[in-house]
Every structure is written in C-alpha cells, then in structure tokens.
Amino acid sequence: MAALVAVALLVGGAWWIWWREPASAQAATQDTTQTVQASLTTMEKTVTGTGTLTPTVNEDVSFEVSGTVLTVDVAVGDTVTAGQTLATVDTLQLNADLLAANATLKEAQARLDDAEDADDGTDLAQAQIDAADAQVDVAQAAYDEADEAMSDATLVAPAAGLVTTVDLEVGDAVTGTGSSSGSGGAGGATGGTGATGSSTSDTSSAQFVIVGTDAWQVTTSVDETDVALIEVGDQVEMTSDDLTDTLYGTVGEIGLVSTSSSGVASYPVTVDVTLPDETLHDGVSVDTTIIYERRTDVLTVPSIAVTQADDGTSQVTQVADDGTTSIVAVETGETSGTLVEITSGLSEGDSVQVEVVTRQQGQNGQTGQNGQQSGDFQLPDGFQPPEGGFPGGGNFPGGGQGNG
Template sequence: MPKNSRWTRARAWGIPLIALGAGAGLGVGAMALWGPAGDTGPEAFAQGEGAMGGGEAQTVTVGLQTLEESVTTTGTLAAVATSGLAFEASGTVTDVYVEAGDTVAEGDVIAQIDTLQLTSSLRSVEAELAQAEATLANLEDADDGSDSSEAQIAAAEARVAVLEESVADAEEAMDDAVLVADIAGLVTSQPYEVGDVVSGGSSSTGGDQSAMGGGATTTTSSTGVTIVGEDEWTVAVSLTESEVAQIAEGDQVTFTSEDYDGEFFGVVSEISNLPSTTGGTATYAVELLVTGTVEGLYEGTSVEASIVYLRRTDVLAIPTNAITTTDGVSTVTVVDGSGEGAEREVTTGETIGSYTEITDGLTEGEQLEVTVMTSEGSTSEDGQMDMQFPGGGEFPGGGEMPSGGGQMPGGGMPGN
C-alpha cells in the first residue's frame, strides 16, 4: 500500500536542520526543501547551543528555496528486455562457455552441441541438390520444345526448389547447434552442462547415460537460458485514485533502495486509465521508467519511488510556524544584528508542506525567530541540532543528485 506522506531526500547544501512542529499537512503528497547554494550548513538556519527540550526559540535565515511535493510508493525493478533461449536442434552438449551470473554481450556464444549428425545431414542434402541441379541443366540443354521436354524441365525445377529449402533448413539446424545471446545482459539461468542431450527445444540434463541405464530428466525450453537486460529498468506500482489525480506522464521520479547506495531517477511512463478494485479500494497501475545508465541495479530489487508532481524553484519561503496570523494579518518576528526581535507584517503565498512562500515583507538574508519543537531532537557534541523531521525519520544530510548515470531529466515539471 503506498505511503501517503513523505519528506524526500534533500540536497546536502544549505538545508535547515529543523523539525517543524506546525505547518500544513501534505495529504497524499510530500515536500522536500533544497536550500540556496550560498548556504553552507545548518548554522545559516539554526543558531544557538545547549540541550533543548519542549519548544525553543531559534533563528532561521530567509532565503530562496526549492520546494517539492510528491507521491511516494514502493515497487520492484523489472528489466525492460529479457530473453529466454533453448537449443532448437538435437544433439549432445559439447561446450559450455557461460554460466549463471555471467554478463554477456549480444552475439556471445553460450553453449553448443555436437554437430556431427547435423553436418552429415547437411552434406547429404547438399549432394542431392547438386545432382538435381545437374539433371536440370542437362534437360535444359536437351530441350527440343516438345511438351514432354517442358514437363521434364518443370519437374526438375520443382525438385531443385525442394532441395534448396532442405539445404536452408539443414544450415539453420547447424546455426541452432550454437546457442547465441540475442541481447546483452546478466545470465540468470543456464542449465546446460557438457554431456547433456538436447532435443528440439528441450534439454535432457542429469542422469546416467551409460549402458546400465538411468533415464535423463527432460526439461522444457522454458527452463533454458534466461538473460536479463541491464540497460533499461521499469517499476510497476499501484496508486489510489487521489494519488493518480496528482501525477501525469512525464513527471520526474526519485528512486531509493536499501540495496543501492544513493538515489537514481526516472519518469512516469504510463498511467492506466482503468482501475482495479481490491477490497473495495480502487487502484491504478502506473509504470515508472528509470532514466540514464545506472550501474548496480538488479531484477527484483525493492525500491521506494517518489513521484514529484510539483516543484517550485527560487521561492522566498520560511517555516510556516514562524508566521503568526491573527484576524487575517500575518506577522513574523525579525531578529536584528544585536539579537533583538521586532514584529513585522508579511504577505504570504502558497504553503507547501511545512514552508510558506513570502511575497512581501521580507528580504533574503534576514533572520527570523522560530519556535522549534524539539521533543524528537537533541544537540550533538559540536552544538548543532540533531533533529528529526515529522514521522520520526532522520533529516537526510546527504544525497546530492549525481552528475553521472541516472540523472534527473531536464526541464520543469509539467503542470497538473
């Protein structure tokens, strides 16, 4: 079941390490705040030392922020490209070059079978074709224009055509004696061993093939070689009707996993128009596509996906609980250089998560007094606040967006 609210990972640079006790809830969304590039640490936002308990007045710096809202859900990675291979010819496996767990390129030979019988069949049908072609040539040379001569030539031509198809089939059987990777990727299953007897798309593995008997176990082609592509990945998730209403195809996605160090990114590639109902609750299938080349991903890995449906950049925003509203008038406490506070009226804009946009009344760099609810936080040995954000999870201190593979797609977010 998807989570309905989440604070997504924030950039390491300039982020206020403050647990906000008040502020608007996110509903089905979540909010992440990325601080301005000029801020270098929590000192720009949280000042003052000492053990804290209950509510305590702190100061924060007014700055331009990037605010996001997102829907968070979970799913598992699935490769876009997979391939199942099995021998189509009959024979005994003579060579195996690849085992399960190996990585192959398209065209790599995985295994091959004994071609002695296949070669004999090919040579035999080639000889028949050569004889038929010689017969046809003789008939054409002796053609006297009679009906009998024409009939003989037509029969010889038909014989040649049939044998040409037989030669093509025999050559294809020779090709089928070599199992070749048709895609690049990770080999997750490879059951063949030298000495196994295969027959027409199935394999006989194990068992004693000596005169003392002991039948081999026949396995179907579905248990043959499986290759999973590692270049493209998708994640299938289910969202509620209210969550689907927030997102759109092309929305950016941030992925995290306990089995992967860091973040990787993607987009919403498909949203089902028809819901499925389980236990009276309607959900919609949504497909997420991982973008870029991301090393270290594996089929079946559980991931958490944060679908960003709203992003506001360069917004002058402050913690909502720094604002006091009485009779429709909003005010904040501005702290001057000497540490004295003075009340000032401000004009507010949109509230996203626990932050509110300020459209008038404040300028970047000013200091505000904020009452911080510290019941879930503590002060570290170096005097900085070690806070937790709502929900109990620690506020992330890292997680810069990588500059390499799996980059967040460019461009602004589509409107919803």
C-alpha cells in the same frame, strides 16, 4: 459512626480537591516569539510507493533446433558478452534439411523458367507462370528457414551478463523450442523432420539463464488518482535498509492496465535505476519517491508565521533591523511540510516574527511532616477521627492519619 464516616469522606473529598488541583494546574503555557528569515528553498511534489530491485537483463536461453549437444562453452558464474557462444549442437540433420531446401528451390526456379519460355500469351500459359512463381516463393521461404536453423545450431548470449543457470551437458539430445513436428521447412519436401527439428513439447525450464549486472529496474504501483501526475522521465529516489546510499533513477514506463485492491485501482510503473557505485542484489525491497514537480529558489517562511487579516488576506509580522515590528501583507503559494511559499510581500533575508507556544512545568508546594501540605487548609478544631481511623487509611492534611 455513620455520621463520622460521612464527615471523613466529606473532609477527604475536600482535601482531594485541594491536594490535586495544583497538580492539574502544574502545566502552564507561555507564548514566546522568535525571529526567522525568509529563505530560498527547493519545493517538490512527490508520489511514494514500494518496489523490488530486479536486473533489467534476465534472459532465458534455449536451443530452438533439435540435435545432440556437442559443446557447452560456459559454466555457472561466468560473465559473458552479447553474441558469445554458449553451446552447440550437431548439424547433420540441419545440413541435410538445408541441402534439400536448396534443391527444392532450384527445381521450382527451373519450372518457372520453363513456364516463362513457353508463354504463348494465353491465359493458360499465364496461369502456369503464376503457379510456378508461387512455388518459387514457397521454396525460398523454406530455404531461408533451413539456413536460419543452421545458424541456430550455435546458441549465443543475447545480452551481456552473468550466467546463473546451465542445464545442459555434452551428449544431451535437445528437441528445440522453435517449431513442432510436421511438414515445416525443407522436411516438408523431403519427408524430414523440419528445419528446426521435431518438438513434442517446450522445455520446462531454460537451458541457460543470463542475468545482467549493470542495468537494474524497480516496478512499483501508483494509484489511479496519482498516475496522471507522473510521466516518463520523472526523477525517482529509492531508499532501503539494505542499501548504503540513496538510489536514483527515472520513470521508464507507465503501465496501461490497472489492478484493483480494496476497490482502489493502481497502475504499474517501471523505474530505470541509474547505475550506483555499490553492488546491487536481486530482490532488495526499496521505498520509491517519484518527483513529478520540483521548483528551486522558492521564497518560503514557516507556515506559522503567516496569519489571516480580518479581510481574509495573509499577513506576517516583519521585524526591522532595529527590532521594531510591522504588519506586512503577503501573497502565499504552495505549502510543503512546515513551510509556505511567499510569492509577494517579502524578499530573501527579510525577518519575520514567529509565535512559539511552550509549556512550563509548575512546582508543588513544600510538603510538611506527616504528609501535611503547606497551605491554609486545616481540619476543623476539635475534630477527632473515628475509632479505627479513616476508611482506607493514609495520611491527611492537618496531621490527621487514617488507619488502613
């Protein structure tokens, strides 16, 4: 029985090799040639990255003076122009500070005039003049500050855009963000609260937020190995699944301070977006391609058309109009994708031969009845399968059949 099993396994193994070998040889390769022409193209060198669209104008605007809100002139969703009034506060204290600062300035000027009139040429007289002159300078600065505070009682838009936040109502008391309490401004001379008001702390959020809709930018990161390749003004192309068309822009700024991730330093690069036809939205993620070198009308052929001669020079197989071929030496330049630049040896329109390797799928032999594969292999004459059939069952060549 053991001998029969061994014979069966031996025969089965021989059959397996015979049966399977044609399948492994089914995939054959065939070399064919095609003719292509040397053509002019544009070659680019790029650095890629990712970034997020943000409006260039994103202004937080708040009062820098203290007072009670008299008017709120805009609402969320309004579009404003640069210099347009957003809100006003009362000027009662501000006007008092300005009047006091003006009086102080007049007094200082009068003391300077008296000191100059009393000048007798002594060092003491000159010292009094210098002191009075310094007091005039201090009073003038306080007056200028009080006058500016009066202007700040009217809050205006610093840039054109869309109002996205209004956190003020008429009657609210604002403490201002421009100064802290103390003796600043005209209040120092009169015991007031300062030209721009008393503020115990800055406001936690802006009273108005203005976002521009006609200027956008993208900030991306460039590795330290690539940042030296780019410069301000380089063209940038940006794509996103959320955008209909490709966005274009230019490098506006290259940061000087790097950040490191996994031991690789990178630098922030700001891209100024060219205003597109479609409406943009804040927060859209884009893929960026910075083009730091672009050459047009570059003569190229497929890289596989160029082979190496025995002496290491480059060559192509040129195809003449009558179909004859000849080996031509060429000089190559840069490679872009599957194309290589030809700097000499060919002209636009010249035909070169390209070898293409293709795979051909072979065909199995015809299968006979009972699983018999057509061919010369047969079981030995007089061979009988063991009682109960071959181990594992299945059909075998030559009509033998195992029982599973």
